[in-house]
Amino acid sequence: xxxxxxxxxxxxxxxxxxxxxxxxxxxxxxxxxxxxxxxxxxxxxxxxxxxxxxxxxxxxxxxxxxxxxxxxxxxxxxxxxxxxxxxxxxxxxxxxxxxxxxxxxxxxxxxxxxxxxxxxxxxxxxxxxxxxxxxxxxxxxxxxxxxxxxxxxxxxxxxxxxxxxxxxxxxxxxxxxxxxxxxxxxxxxxxxxxxxxx
Amino acid sequence: xxxxxxxxxxxxxxxxxxxxxxxxxxxxxxxxxxxxxxxxxxxxxxxxxxxxxxxxxxxxxxxxxxxxxxxxxxxxxxxxxxxxxxxxxxxxxxxxxxxxxxxxxxxxxxxxxxxxxxxxxxxxxxxxxxxxxxxxxxxxxxxxxxxxxxxxxxxxxxxxxxxxxxxxxxxxxxxxxxxxxxxxxxxxxxxxxxxxxxxxxxxxxxxxxxxxxxxxxxxxxxxxxxxxxxxxxxxxxxxxxxxxxxxxxxxxxxxxxxxxxxxxxxxxxxxxxxxxxxxxxxxxxxxxxxxxxxxxxxx
Numbered sequence: 474x475x476x477x478x479x480x481x482x483x484x485x486x487x488x489x490x491x492x493x494x495x496x497x498x499x500x501x502x503x504x505x506x507x508x509x510x511x512x513x514x515x516x517x518x519x520x521x522x523x524x525x526x527x528x529x530x531x532x533x534x535x536x537x538x539x540x541x542x543x544x545x546x547x548x549x550x551x552x553x554x555x556x557x558x559x560x561x562x563x564x565x566x567x568x569x570x571x572x573x574x575x576x577x578x579x580x581x582x583x584x585x586x587x588x589x590x591x592x593x594x595x596x597x598x599x600x601x602x603x604x605x606x607x608x609x610x611x612x613x614x615x616x617x618x619x620x621x622x623x624x625x626x627x628x629x630x631x632x633x634x635x636x637x638x639x640x641x642x643x644x645x646x647x648x649x650x651x652x653x654x655x656x657x658x659x660x661x662x663x664x665x666x667x668x669x670x671x
Numbered sequence: 672x673x674x675x676x677x678x679x680x681x682x683x684x685x686x687x688x689x690x691x692x693x694x695x696x697x698x699x700x701x702x703x704x705x706x707x708x709x710x711x712x713x714x715x716x717x718x719x720x721x722x723x724x725x726x727x728x729x730x731x732x733x734x735x736x737x738x739x740x741x742x743x744x745x746x747x748x749x750x751x752x753x754x755x756x757x758x759x760x761x762x763x764x765x766x767x768x769x770x771x772x773x774x775x776x777x778x779x780x781x782x783x784x785x786x787x788x789x790x791x792x793x794x795x796x797x798x799x800x801x802x803x804x805x806x807x808x809x810x811x812x813x814x815x816x817x818x819x820x821x822x823x824x825x826x827x828x829x830x831x832x833x834x835x836x837x838x839x840x841x842x843x844x845x846x847x848x849x850x851x852x853x854x855x856x857x858x859x860x861x862x863x864x865x866x867x868x869x870x871x872x873x874x875x876x877x878x879x880x881x882x883x884x885x886x887x888x889x890x891x892x893x894x895x896x897x898x899x900x901x902x903x904x905x906x907x908x909x910x911x912x913x914x915x916x917x918x919x920x921x922x923x924x925x926x927x928x929x930x931x932x933x934x935x936x937x938x939x940x941x942x943x944x945x946x947x948x949x950x951x952x953x954x955x956x957x958x959x960x961x962x963x964x965x966x967x968x969x970x
Contacts, residue, residue, distance in 0.1 A: 493692035493699070500702035507709035515713065519720055521728055524735065530716065530724055537727050540734045547741040551867070554748040555844060555852065555874050560760070562812055563768045563940070566966050567839065570942035574836055580948070605946040 576605040579612060579641050579670060586635045591628060597621050598632055610670055617663040625662035626650045633666060644669040740864040747868050759841065759875070764968075766937040767839045772815050772967045773939070774802060780935050781819060784831060787926045793827030795956070805967075816944060818962035825955045828948070830924065833916055835963055839940025843881050843888070844874030846913045855908060858901040869895035879927050879936050882917045940966045 519530045528536050580603060591597035600616040618625040618632065629650060637645045646667040654660050690698075764770075781800055788794035798820035805813045821831065840846055847855075852874075859866045873892040881888050889909065896902060909915065930936045947960040 489696070490692045493695035497695035497699040497702075500699040500706060503706045504702040504709070507706050507713070511709055511712065515716055519716060519724065521724065523728075523731055530719055533724055533727050537731065537734065540731070540738055544734065544738055544741060547738070547745055550745055551741060551748065551856075554745075555856070555871055560763055560768065562810060562968070563763055563839075565810060566768070566812065566940055566942065567845070570836070570839065570940065573943045574832075576943070576946060577832060601949060603946075603948045605943070607942070607944050 573607040575641060575670070576607075576612060579639065579668070582639050582641070583614065583636065586632065586639070590632050590635060591621060594620060597628060612668040612670060614666050614668070615664070617661045619658045619661040621660075623652070623660055625660050626652050629662045629664055633664075636666065636668060639668075641670050642668050643671055737860065740860050743864050744860075744867040747865060748871050762841055762937060767841060767940050768812075768966060768968055769939065770968050772805070772813075772965055776935060777802070777817060777939065777965060779933065780930065780938060781817075783929050783933065783935065784834060784926065787924060787929060788823065788827045788830065791827075791924055793824040793830065795822045797821050812966050812968060814964040814966050816962055817941075817965055818945075818960070821959040821961065822951055823957055823959050825957065828957055828959055829916075830926065831959070831961065832943075832946075834926075834938070835941050835943060835961075836913070837878065837917065838938035839966075840878055841937050842874060842878055843876045843914065846878060846917060847874070847908065848912070851908045851912050854904050855901075858904040859896075862896055862898055862901045866895040866901070878917065879931055881914075882927050885914075885918050942966070 516529065520527050521533060522528075523533075523536065583600075583603075587598045587600070588595070597620050598616065598618050600614055602613075602615040604613040604615075605611075606613075618629045621628050629647075633645055633647045636642060646669070648665040650662065652660055652662050778800060781797075785794060785797045800817060800819045803816040805815050807813055821827070823831065837846070844852065855870060856867075859870050869892050873888055876888045889905075892905065893902060896905075927936070930938075941963045943961075944964050945960070945962040949958045951957050
């Protein structure tokens with residue numbers, strides 16, 4: 474007759490002794506399955522066939538970078554065919570020459586600012602000289618604010634402020650603000666504004 | 672039956688079961704750690720597939736198409752460009768960026784500007800031309816300053832500054848900015864990669880010849896493209912680029928034609944040094960003091 478041992482108390486060591494092998498077996502099976510998955514299943518799922526060649530996850534990035542490099546080098550090659558002058562100094566001078574022509578854009582922006590500052594009056598800000606120095610990257614404008622009565626200094630300040638807001642202008646250096654009176658033109662504020670441009 | 676039960680309840684003596692329970696626990700724990708690492712590696716791989724592989728795989732067909740189109744374009748342009756590059760290079764070395772500044776050529780150019788603008792009523796006077804001594808520059812080139820004063824109408828002023836801007840440029844391609852070129856090339860790639868040859872021919876067109884009959888060159892390029900994608904981009908470039916000024920100012924005056932007939936085109940490369948503009952005695956008339964640098968390769 475079999476004896477039931479369900480009521481027999483088990484020590485912790487007993488339990489550990491009985492579960493040790495099961496634990497070992499479980500971890501062995503789990504590890505084996507994961508290893509099988511890692512070496513057989515994962516490569517099968519992550520390898521991609523591109524242009525008849527199979528690429529793993531790691532070399533996919535390298536493959537893409539390789540294509541990128543080829544594209545960049547072919548673009549350079551094509552660019553040399555499209556604008557075909559192989560003289561670095563000449564190319565640099567062309568770039569320099571272009572950068573020195575932005576004064577025309579700034580001159581038209583200044584005219585726009587003059588129209589905006591006193592929109593109702595087109596002879597309030599008079600420019601008597603526009604001077605561009607390419608080496609110093611500066612523009613100097615001379616003139617005066619007139620026909621606005623005693624507001625000439627305020628209009629001049631607004632004008633300088635608006636010039637500072639132009640995209641190509643880094644710094645605005647205004648001569649002192651002054652108001653003078655002339656028999657012919659009434660109150661006026663002469664100015665010399667120096668713009669430092671990009 | 673009791674025998675069978677006894678067999679189950681009796682401790683087995685296999686090669687693995689014979690080990691001490693502590694060894695079972697130890698090896699089991701080690702295997703669990705290994706399993707943990709493998710699970711982490713699986714997770715990393717899945718994340719990499721999601722974040723790296725999937726975007727790359729979706730990007731690859733586009734990149735490969737682009738690569739094939741570029742290879743095709745290079746093949747097509749190579750032969751044509753081979754002959755053209757030599758002549759372009761020669762023009763740069765002889766006219767645009769010569770070994771030595773040809774002073775008589777420079778003076779003749781400004782003389783023609785004076786005569787043409789005067790005849791068209793856009794210039795009332797021009798001063799003597801001062802030419803400075805050659806100066807070596809840090810970049811290896813040599814420059815001479817050239818200055819003159821003009822009493823000129825707004826349109827004449829634009830023409831003079833445009834001429835300085837175009838000095839040293841030879842082809843349509845030279846006039847377009849990098850962004851404008853890129854836009855055209857992108858549209859060619861999208862629509863008809865083989866159209867690069869037509870684009871190349873357009874960009875290689877002599878600037879002055881283009882200014883004289885722009886329609887001929889433009890229509891030639893337009894014929895290579897059927898849809899509006901490229902044509903819209905092309906019209907946009909024609910409308911917004913410097914080509915517009917070239918067409919308007921040189922086509923509407925006979926300055927370009929005279930420069931070519933006196934063999935003064937292409938001009939030597941110049942850059943603005945100083946510009947002073949004061950209002951003239953009449954509206955839209957200005958007093959212009961212009962100083963430019965003329966570059967050469969002499970050392």
